[in-house]
Amino acid sequence: MFLNYDNTFLKTYAHLFTQPHIVIGDYINGVRKKYLNVVSYITIALTLAGFYTKKLLSGNFRYFANSR
Numbered sequence: 001m002f003l004n005y006d007n008t009f010l011k012t013y014a015h016l017f018t019q020p021h022i023v024i025g026d027y028i029n030g031v032r033k034k035y036l037n038v039v040s041y042i043t044i045a046l047t048l049a050g051f052y053t054k055k056l057l058s059g060n061f062r063y064f065a066n067s068r
Contacts, residue, residue: 008034008035008036009036009040009041009044011034011035011036012035012036012041013041013045015035023035
């Protein structure tokens with residue numbers, strides 16, 4: 001369900017990064033099939049951010065967190 005065949009997550013991410021006003025306007029006006037569901041998008045984005053943060057704070061990158 002989250003990673004469907006047409007990969008709407010990447011399409012939504014790319015459009016939100018390049019044309020956020022169009023994506024928001026389309027979503028408000030009812031064009032929702034073209035983009036990923038808001039809850040699914042936030043869930044996937046937070047999961048990827050969590051994995052990235054976990055990787056960043058472990059292993060060779062640990063000194064960035066303790067470099068005060």
